[in-house]
Amino acid sequence: MSVYFPTRSFQIYQTFAANTNLGKTLFSAGLLRAAATHKKVSKLFYLKPVQTGYPVDSDARFVDSFVNSKILNTRTLYSYEKPVSPHIATDKPPNDKDVLSRVKSYIAECQIQLGSNDEGKLILETAGGVNSPIMSGTLQCEFYRPLRLPTILIGDSKLGGISTTISSFEALHLRGYDIPAILLFHDTEYNNFQYLKEYFRKYDTCIHSISPPPPKNSAAEKDHENLRDYFSSTSQDFQAILKQLNEWHHLRFDRLESMEKKTMKKIWWxxxxxxxxxxxxxxxxxxxxxxxxxxxxxxxxxxxxxxxxxxxxACASWWTQGLGHGSSKLSLAASYAAGRYGHVIFPECIHEPALDLAEKLLEGVGKGWATRVFYSDNGSTAIEVALKMALKTNLKRNNIKDEDAIKQATEKEFLIFGIEGSYHGDTIGAMDACGPNVYNEKVKWYKPRGYWFEAPTVYLKNGMYLVDIPKSIHPDHTNMTYSVPSFDLIFNQDQPIASDLVKIYEDHIGRILSSCIHSNKYQFGALILEPILMGAGGMKLVDPLFQRVLIDEVRKNKIPVIFDEVFTGLWRLGCRSGADLLGKKPDIATYAKLLTGGLIPLATTLTTESVFENFIGSEKTDALLHGHSYTAHPIGCSVARASLDEYEEFNKNxxxxxxxxxxxxxxxxxxxxxxxxxxxxxxxxxxxxxxxxxxxxxxxxxxxxxxxxxxxxxxxxxxxxxxxxxxxxxxxxxxxxxxxxxxxxxxxxxxxxxxxxxxxxxxxxx
Amino acid sequence: MSVYFPTRSFQIYQTFAANTNLGKTLFSAGLLRAAATHKKVSKLFYLKPVQTGYPVDSDARFVDSFVNSKILNTRTLYSYEKPVSPHIATDKPPNDKDVLSRVKSYIAECQIQLGSNDEGKLILETAGGVNSPIMSGTLQCEFYRPLRLPTILIGDSKLGGISTTISSFEALHLRGYDIPAILLFHDTEYNNFQYLKEYFRKYDTCIHSISPPPPKNSAAEKDHENLRDYFSSTSQDFQAILKQLNEWHHLRFDRLESMEKKTMKKIWWxxxxxxxxxxxxxxxxxxxxxxxxxxxxxxxxxxxxxxxxxxxxACASWWTQGLGHGSSKLSLAASYAAGRYGHVIFPECIHEPALDLAEKLLEGVGKGWATRVFYSDNGSTAIEVALKMALKTNLKRNNIKDEDAIKQATEKEFLIFGIEGSYHGDTIGAMDACGPNVYNEKVKWYKPRGYWFEAPTVYLKNGMYLVDIPKSIHPDHTNMTYSVPSFDLIFNQDQPIASDLVKIYEDHIGRILSSCIHSNKYQFGALILEPILMGAGGMKLVDPLFQRVLIDEVRKNKIPVIFDEVFTGLWRLGCRSGADLLGKKPDIATYAKLLTGGLIPLATTLTTESVFENFIGSEKTDALLHGHSYTAHPIGCSVARASLDEYEEFNKNxxxxxxxxxxxxxxxxxxxxxxxxxxxxxxxxxxxxxxxxxxxxxxxxxxxxxxxxxxxxxxxxxxxxxxxxxxxxxxxxxxxxxxxxxxxxxxxxxxxxxxxxxxxxxxxxx
The missing domain is CATH 3.90.1150.10 (Aspartate Aminotransferase, domain 1)
Incomplete structure (x- = not known):
């Protein structure tokens, strides 16, 4: 393995500037020059990944010449002649991966040169401003993000420089960079330093101003001499900055090293x-x-x-990740909604992110069946909402009035149908919709409220797709396995063996339904299932044929069908929803996890107009009296909308x-x-x-x-x-x-x- | 009432620039000049709230002279002689409220001049860059935020201009501004326009480049002539921009006007x-x-x-708001965490925001009693977690083994103690912890699992604080009311009447507890209450004396005490928590709502080490098997941490x-x-x-x-x-x-x- 991250003994910084021509290289040289005088430091490195205007300009040469130290190694990786932005400096831009890989290699090489106990420092100097593109056109601040090196921001002391400095800081901040130092030249006319010093007090950053360098002298030798004098006269300043950077670095490592112990004492996972x-x-x-x-x-x-x-x-952070961690697209979508609304009250109100997302979902996963969107916070609450919708719908479909239902509740218990091994969440209502299992066996208020069907499962062994049919299903009560050579055949209703299986499934399910539904003790109010794949229950693929038959049979009894698509929905299975793979539409379905692309909690329960109408009435208590404080929070809705757009774009292009x-x-x-x-x-x-x-x-x-x-x-x-x-x-x-x-x-x-x-x-x- | 927002017929824009000296005024003049030729437009307005370098510079004069139209009215509100940033242009900065109020008044005045059916346009021109300060030192983009005017961003065509343009866009975007247009000068050397055009394709913004103006001529008259020619030659370009702005404006109003109907059809509140x-x-x-x-x-x-x-x-958006909507502090905290982590897996892992927040809470609301923090998504899930913690703790305290508990569960039902009229959330577990009420009466899976005490309530009438004691509590079963002249006396245990009341409360509570606890049918596992104030149950203030006695009595029976501080906690009642007002510590407490300052869902359940230890064991199933996908999401934790810091700062200073x-x-x-x-x-x-x-x-x-x-x-x-x-x-x-x-x-x-x-x-x- 090679190491390209900072270590306790190897400090690495990158410099970014608020604009071009603010003195990045001069600050880099000053810092390295100061570091070279420290006895403990055994190696110094300066990396300029991209140099334009070369060889007239060479920042590495400048640094070399003014640091003038044997322990300094400088390197330029890509150089171009035109003194313009890298993205127009070359017709043949290298791809980002290769460039990043070379940067990583250089740093790893430095680590090796340094040895594990010696102290070293590296400064990586970017080109242009924070949001300037590199060769491929990718913004620099995004290109360097995987390393997330601590950043020295070079501020702007000129008129307008307060704005460019703060904006650049924000551009880095919203991409998750730490910025231990902001450096800029002193200027008595505008005195941006004074303002910025006050402004950045609230951040973990320190800000320094340094005398500006002497004006450029047209005679190269004189110019060099002037600069040498300049560096001598400012060396105390650079030492002071270095000292603060050093403190920041060690504090960071102290903090990282202390986290394990504190966590073990304070966190309940x-x-x-x-x-x-x-x-x-x-x-x-x-x-x-x-x-x-x-x-x-x-x-x-x-x-x-x-x-x-x-x-x-490789656990996709509990199955939430769709667009990757730290996506600047999602971060910007979140920021905009935070800036525009924060959170705002929802009942009887609307805001664009909530309406846009609702429309998007109804045209997507809801297409052809759903007309209404209900918002909540996570898969578990979305399921609780779905259950409340379904149970009442079942009563209404059976013309049972509220008064009678209340009376009946004392006589008949309200149950649901489900599949054994399913999992729907951790709040009590969602737990009660699952059969007994390891998750709920020791939870005091858990009470199984349903009948759960054993289901045939599918897996690949020795190159064949096997369907394992449990004893309980088979008419002879024996295990049965059949196999097909292609995965797609599992989903194909026209495959040769399908009609035999359908018969077996229908008989089995019909028998059970009939005895359940005629029970005097129970009223069955819903079927709930995870289409195709049971997630937390053990990543089991259920024979789609079985689920199809189950849905059809249950529907004959006016029982509404809930799809728990928290895990299976929104492209997790390679298509828009588990329902699509199954070829069936639910009455109610829940979506969460991937909904926000893996950023923040948000969930939705979609349903039909006919379910919705069961809650319309003259009484407030006829309504679905369920809600959470942050219902339809604008940030979640905006981020979800952006995520769904991305998934669809991926699917197309x-x-x-x-x-x-x-x-x-x-x-x-x-x-x-x-x-x-x-x-x-x-x-x-x-x-x-x-x-x-x-x-x-x-x-x-x-x-x-x-x-x-x-x-x-x-x-x-x-x-x-x-x-x-x-x-x-x-x-x-x-x-x-x-x-x-x-x-x-x-x-x-x-x-x-x-x-x-x-x-x-x-x-x-x- | 006066109107200072855009209407269908009155378009208002503000110009912001990526840096100083990029041509804001020239673009303003060009646009107004183009608008002046439209027959439908009856009035034009140009507002320069702050002018520095005056009277040498006067942007209003420039606009007046080149638009040269009778229908144009220009206004400058504050002018200063020094050609510097407004925050150093004056020693006596007016306060922000007054400045904003003058801006609003001017716009309202324009609306009146215009009449309700005439068409008009107003351009408000800012000073400097987006993040330049105004006189008070407030950043301009924050100062103007209450109006959230659609923004025309003037981009930068020079070297480095891609970066400053994008950064400025982001600074505005994260503060929730809409930016219908980006305008910049054409430049063939750097061709920033080409890059930016491609870059901004993903946003709802259009970008135009326009020939740069002629170089400044030292002869004023010649300069004026050159500029007149320039405006003539570019008038087609400005017309094109105006057309797009016009389309954007009407689309926006179309969208706003269509939202009510769509919402009524698609949203389930x-x-x-x-x-x-x-x-x-x-x-x-x-x-x-x-x-x-x-x-x-x-x-x-x-x-x-x-x-x-x-x-x-005035409903604080369902009681969530602490720092106001659209706070840039919270928005930046959210952005940073989004950029640094997105969301990451939590069990057996840690990240700084989760640990920092846990420490902050343990040193704050948890001080003196809590040692562990459990994260979930909202008040309701935090309550479910609290209940699971409490019920198991009660078993352990009574040395009831798991096996026995399971057996016993079939014989004895597990109940909780609570206060009548309390409300703890909408998931089934949280609902079951409340007595029957309008929220749950028609929910099929709701099952009251507890005994709820009627409690004395407090209110102010005719200048006196009345404590209303219900019949059930009084030994003679009569209503009793007593009154005190000051609110503080209600909380004062040493007030004269307190000892009599304590006696009445103790007798009443003791009697009920004794019969409950000796029941063969029930096992009582927890006391749950909202300290002092019952929120959703009707904003009732409960006599603190009663809650104190109840807690003491219940504790004598090894029953753990849960404080539901979702509503009462985190400074909602003017102090850190309801527990502080009550002067009692819980075993378990829940916090949500204000936790994130009113931005996004996050909840925590705090508890003691002794409760935590009840879940330690050799089996995985001994653990608290509860979790949500986005547990301890970094954005929520970061925002919560920033919010708590702010509240404390308010309390101090x-x-x-x-x-x-x-x-x-x-x-x-x-x-x-x-x-x-x-x-x-x-x-x-x-x-x-x-x-x-x-x-x-x-x-x-x-x-x-x-x-x-x-x-x-x-x-x-x-x-x-x-x-x-x-x-x-x-x-x-x-x-x-x-x-x-x-x-x-x-x-x-x-x-x-x-x-x-x-x-x-x-x-x-x-």
Whole structure:
């Protein structure tokens, strides 16, 4: 592995400027010059990734010449002759990945040169202003974001400089950079320094002003001499800045190193048996699919040392991630809504983000069935809302009046139908809609209120898709398995075996429904299910045929159908919703998790006009009296809207999605032999998946869209080792299943690296 | 009322520039010049609120001279001689309120000049860059934010101009401005226009470049002639821009006007009987305590016309608002966390925002009792978590093993103690913890699981504080009322009558507890209560003495105590928590609403180490298996941390808070006659409150911190009329109570205006 993050002994900073020509290079030189006099410092580095106007201008040469120290190494990675912005300086822009990779390599190289205990400093100098583009056209502040280096912002002392300095600070701030120092030249006329000093008091940043350099002398030698004098005269100032940077750096590391202990004492984690936790993962920041973690290194080499590391987020942060961590698109959408509204009251009111999102959902996942959107905060509350909608709808459909219902409630208990192993959330109402399981067995107020069908499940073994039908379903009460060669056939109602299965399913379900519905003790008010894939229940793929039959049979009894699409909805399975894969429409459906692209909590419950109308009446108490303080908060709605737009754009135009789809395409059934667009597809490589399914240690593999599972033995190894791409893999166990999940933007290169590591870990596991 | 917002026929724009000297005035002149040729336009206005370098520079003069039209009126409000930033141009800066008020007056004056059906346009030109300060030092983009005028951003075509243009756009965007146009000069060398055009494609903004003006000619007359020619030659360009602005403006109004109908069809509001809704409040934006609404004007004058209006948010947007809507502090805190992390997985992990907030809470509301913080999404989920914590704790305290508990559950039902009329949220678990009421009576899965004590309540009538003791409590089963002259005495345990009351309360509570706890049917697992004030249950103030006795008595039976501080906590009642007012510590407490300053959902459940330890065990199922996808989301935690810091700062140093406290100070009990810091105080004026309490139509008044209630008859009148400060009042009814609530930043001036209107409405009500 190579290290390209700061360590306790290796301080790394980047300089960004509020505009061009504010003295970035001069400040870099001054700081390195000051550092060179420190006895403890054994190496100094200056990196100019992109130089334009070269060779007339060479910031590295300038730094070299004025620092003039043997311990300094300078490097320029890309240089262009035109003195213009990098994006127009070349016709053949290198791609961002290559540039970033060279930057990382240089830093890693510096780390090696330095050795692990020596002290060193590196300054990386950007080009132009914070929001200037690099060669590819990507904004610089976004291009450098994966490293999130502590930033020295060079401010502007001229007229208007207060504005450009603050705006630049904000541009960096909203992209999650830390800015330990702001430096600018002194100017007595405008005295921006005075204002800015006061202004930035509220931030963890210190601000210094330094005398401006002497005016340029046309004689090169004289100019050089003037500058040498200038550096001598300002060396105390630069020492002072260096001292503050140094303090900031060590405070940061002190804080990072103290976090584990404090966390163990003060935090109560969800779903966690604290007694088993040996190690806290400190997340310093995150970008795209990666979390930058700060961990004790428990490997043989460097025991006890802490290090920062890129970890691939293979649990998609509890299945929430769609657009990657720290997306500036979402951040800007959130900021705008925060700035325009904050939060505002919702009942009897409306604001654009809530209405826009509602319309978007009704035209998307709700198309063809839903007409109303109800907002809440998370999957669990969305389910509670859905249940309240469904139970009342069932009463109304059966013409049972409120008074009678209240009377009846004392006689008949209200239950729901569901599928065994399903999971709908952690509030009591959502829990009661699930059968007894490990999550609820010790919860005092949990009370199972339903009948849950055992369901046939599907997985890939030895290259074949197996459908496992439990005893209870089969008329002879024996286990039954059938297999098909292609995943798509599982979803195909016209496959040869389908009609036999439908018969078996219908008989079984019909028998149970009939006895339930004629019960004197119970009234069944809803069917609730996760279409296709049961998430927290163990990442089980349910035979779609079974769910289809179940829905049809239940509907014959005026029972409304709820789809819990919190996990399956919004492109998690490679299509807009689980309902699409299933080919069935619900009466009520819930969406959360991916809804906000992985940024903040928001949930929606969609439903039909006929369900809505059951709550219309002359009494206030006829209404759905459910609401949360932040209902339809504008930030969540804006971010959700932006996320849905992105997913759809990916689905239409992403090369990466199209490539993934095409490798899952098949040609079995087309008359002309051409490949057919697959119903189901995956980011995971088809061959690797099949290969895994042949391994004796693997019971079965299942992949769909961006989720897949694998056996548990490998989690720890994934965490502590590195892929060929130099990152670790953060996976979460789920009972005895380990699943791997990506976001919608995960690159093929990174998926290949994860797959490679996965196969390696499984093969080497004991 | 005066109107200072755009209307369909009156377009208003402000110009902001990416830096100084980019041609703001020239662009303003060009646009007004183009508008002057339109026949439909009957009036044009140009407003330069602040002019520096005057009279040498006068942008108004420049505009006048080149537009040269009779229908143009120009105005400069403040002018200063020094050609520097406004904040150093004067030693006597006018305060922001006065400046804003003059800007509003000018616009309102223009509206009157224009008449309601004529077409007009106004351009307001700012000074310097977007983040340049005005005279007081406030950033311009924040100063002008209350009007949120559509903005024309003048971009920068020079080297580095891409960066300053994008950064300026972002500074405006994150403050919630709409930017229909970006204008800049054409430049063939850097061609920033080309890049920016591509970049801004994703935003609802159009971008134009225009030939740069001729170089300045030292001969004034020749210079003028050159510029006249320049304007002639570019008039087509300006017409094109004007056309696009025009389209944008009408689209905006089309959208606003269409929202009511769409909302009625697509949205399902929380807690709303849709049949009763006659009118949708369209919220276009919000700032501080105000929502800018867009409504059909149903008044006699101008029937059917739509108008934008400032509405005072007197329900504090369901009690969430602490720092005002659209606070840039919170917006920046949110942006930073979004940029740094997005959301990241939480179990067994930590990030700075979650740890910082936990520490802050433990040192604040948790001080002296709590050691652990559990995160969830809203008050209701925080309560579900609290209940799970409490019920298990009760089992452990009674040494009941899990197996036995499960067995026992079939024999004994697990119940809680509470107070009648309390309200804890809308998920089934939280509902079950409340007694039967209008919110739950028609919810099918609701099942009351507890015993709820009737409690004595307190209100102000005829200038005296009355404690109303219900029959059930009194030994003789008669109603009893006692009164004290000062609010503080209610909280004073040493007041003369206290010991008698304590005796009555102890007897009553002891009797009930004894029969409950010896029941064979039930096991009592927790006491849950809202300290001091019951919110959604009707804004009832409970006699603190009663709650104190109840807590003491319950604790004798090893029953843990939960404080639901979702409404009462975090300075809503003028002190850090309801617990502080009560003088009691809970075992478990929940916080939400104000936690994030009114921006996004986040909740916490705090508890003691002894409660936490009940969930430690060898089994995973011993743990608290509750969690939400976005648990401890970094944005929420960062924003909450920033909010708590602000509240504390207000409490220490806010002149406004101190003034409010001092008017509630009293001198009854101090030996030296000096005023004593009050235990309880309010933003509402003591005299007005007492005056209200004497009105025959008023049953009683209650004020505390930032909440107060008043009789319902006045809500509608508050909504549709205007205060002396030219804003409406948005209040929400709560059953038969109307409460008024402020944020923590509400200004005394605005509170006085609300009070004045309130008294007026009550007196004139039928």
């Amino acid at each position: 969800p779903f966690t048996q604290h007694q088993r936790v040996k190690n806290v993962t400190i997340i310093d920041s995150a970008h795209d699919d990666f979390m930058i973690t700060f961990n004790r290194n428990n490997d043989s080499e460097g025991a006890g040392q802490v290090q920062m590391k890129e970890m691939f987020d 992403s090369l990466h999605w199209n490539t993934a789809k095409s490798q899952w395409a098949y040609n079995e059934n087309t008359s002309d032999g051409s490949n057919k667009e697959p119903i189901v597809w995956s980011f995971w490589d088809k061959e690797v998946v099949h290969h895994l399914s042949h391994l004796p240690k693997v019971k079965g593999v299942m992949t769909l869209g961006y989720a897949s599972n694998a056996s548990q033995a490998i989690v720890k190894e994934l965490y502590s080792s590195f892929t060929s791409k130099n990152f670790g893999i953060y996976a979460r166990p789920l009972g005895n299943v380990v699943y791997l999940m990506t976001s919608h933007i995960t690159s093929p290169t990174n998926i290949r690296a994860v797959e490679e590591k996965l196969v390696e870990c499984i093969k080497s596991s004991k | 929380p807690f709303t009987q849709h049949q009763r809704v006659k009118n949708v409040t369209i919220i276009d934006s919000a700032h501080d305590d105000f929502m800018i609404t867009f409504n059909r004007n149903n008044d006699s004058e101008g029937a059917g016309q739509v108008q934008m209006k400032e509405m005072f948010d 806010s002149l406004h808070w101190n003034t409010a406290k001092s008017q509630w100070a009293y001198n009854e009990n101090t030996s030296d006659g000096s005023n004593k810091e009050p235990i309880v105080w309010s933003f509402w004026d003591k005299e007005v409150v007492h005056h209200l309490s004497h009105l025959p139509k008023v049953k009683g008044v209650m004020t505390l911190g930032y909440a107060s209630n008043a009789s319902q008859a006045i809500v509608k009148e508050l909504y549709s009329s205007f205060t002396s400060k030219n804003f409406g009042i948005y209040a929400r009814p709560l059953g038969n109570v109307v409460y008024l609530m402020t944020s923590h930043i509400t200004s005394p001036t605005n509170i006085r205006a609300v009070e004045e209107k309130l008294v007026e409405c009550i007196k004139s009500s039928k």
